Amino acid sequence: MLKDVYDYLKGLGGHGIFFCFTGYISQSLLTDFGDILEKKMAKDNARKTMVLRVFYMVVEKAQNILRYSAEKIEMGDETLSFGLIAVGKEDNSYFVLSGNLIHNDKVEKLRKKLTKIQEMSKEELKKIYKKQIRAVPVEGSQGSGIGLIDIARKAGRPIEFDFEKINDEISYFSIKTIL
Amino acid sequence: MNNLIIESTKYTPEINFDCEKDILEIKGKSYPENTSLFYEPVFSWLNEYLEEIGDRHVEVNLNLILINSSSAKVLMDFCDLLNEAAGSGKDITLNWFYEKDDEDGLEMGEEFMEDVESLKFNLVEQVI
Numbered sequence: 193m194l195k196d197v198y199d200y201l202k203g204l205g206g207h208g209i210f211f212c213f214t215g216y217i218s219q220s221l222l223t224d225f226g227d228i229l230e231k232k233m234a235k236d237n238a239r240k241t242m243v244l245r246v247f248y249m250v251v252e253k254a255q256n257i258l259r260y261s262a263e264k265i266e267m268g269d270e271t272l273s274f275g276l277i278a279v280g281k282e283d284n285s286y287f288v289l290s291g292n293l294i295h296n297d298k299v300e301k302l303r304k305k306l307t308k309i310q311e312m313s314k315e316e317l318k319k320i321y322k323k324q325i326r327a328v329p330v331e332g333s334q335g336s337g338i339g340l341i342d343i344a345r346k347a348g349r350p351i352e353f354d355f356e357k358i359n360d361e362i363s364y365f366s367i368k369t370i371l
Numbered sequence: 372m373n374n375l376i377i378e379s380t381k382y383t384p385e386i387n388f389d390c391e392k393d394i395l396e397i398k399g400k401s402y403p404e405n406t407s408l409f410y411e412p413v414f415s416w417l418n419e420y421l422e423e424i425g426d427r428h429v430e431v432n433l434n435l436i437l438i439n440s441s442s443a444k445v446l447m448d449f450c451d452l453l454n455e456a457a458g459s460g461k462d463i464t465l466n467w468f469y470e471k472d473d474e475d476g477l478e479m480g481e482e483f484m485e486d487v488e489s490l491k492f493n494l495v496e497q498v499i
Contacts, residue, residue: 219404223381226437240472244437248475251402251439258404271404322482325447339440346475 209280209289216265216272217254225250229279238286245346245371246286250277252339253290253367262293262362282370285348291366299355299363306353306367309344317345343369372423375416383409384435390420396432401446402439410445417449421456429461434468434497436476443479450483450490458489466493 204212211229213221226247233243257275265272275292294302312320324338344351347369356364372390379385384399395417403409431453438446450465457463467483469476477494484492 241474244473245475255404325444342440
């Protein structure tokens with residue numbers, strides 16, 4: 193088992209990942225993620241805009257995990273959701289990676305949405321963002337429905353995503369944005 | 372009516388709405404998990420306030436960093452509401468503050484500015 197831990201770390205390092213969290217995420221953890229990333233990136237002389245943008249991506253993706261992960265514990269006001277958040281650097285660009293389990297009945301809708309977003313130009317993304325930001329949110333939804341569009345707008349390259357079917361009920365969903 | 376004062380938290384901004392000085396300020400970070408829950412009292416206060424300001428001059432300062440997408444939506448609604456009030460003759464100026472090296476903060480301000488016709492909207496760069 194200990195050998196697996198080291199192999200896992202080597203794997204992450206090989207992909208340029210310098211921050212990785214796997215486990216139950218809560219809203220209050222996000223602030224700590226932000227602090228750590230800010231310090232680490234300041235050390236690398238990253239531009240302020242880039243530090244804020246990386247943290248923004250981490251917040252959006254973590255909040256998507258909080259809302260949509262299929263592994264969730266609701267505790268009164270607080271939700272704990274299982275997922276993965278990683279930040280790294282490849283070819284001089286920062287990237288943010290996230291992953292969580294998702295129920296299969298949600299896969300097709302999300303795949304369609306992401307495929308559409310992936311194919312849009314920056315101008316098209318801006319147009320749809322401005323339209324969506326004024327659309328009335330679905331009753332009972334905490335999110336605004338514009339998170340994924342905004343993630344794509346702030347990314348330097350088209351978003352990458354994947355769905356890995358695990359069984360008849362769940363799949364693993366992962367998404368990567370390069371800034 | 373009373374002033375609305377809400378202290379900042381790690382992921383919600385400070386709200387300082389002063390109905391005697393007619394200065395409304397939102398300052399800090401805004402990435403709560405449940406955005407509408409946090410901003411609900413802000414909107415109910417604002418609706419009441421707009422009813423009673425008459426022709427007084429109102430200054431609104433938005434000084435935010437790290438705005439998650441659901442907060443962006445709420446802030447757009449906030450600007451729309453002020454814009455509507457300005458359209459019906461209220462004297463309102465909105466100052467959008469952004470940090471010098473925060474390109475996304477500036478861009479969001481510019482995009483909000485594109486969409487308001489009646490409201491006086493200033494983009495204010497600050498060096499920290």
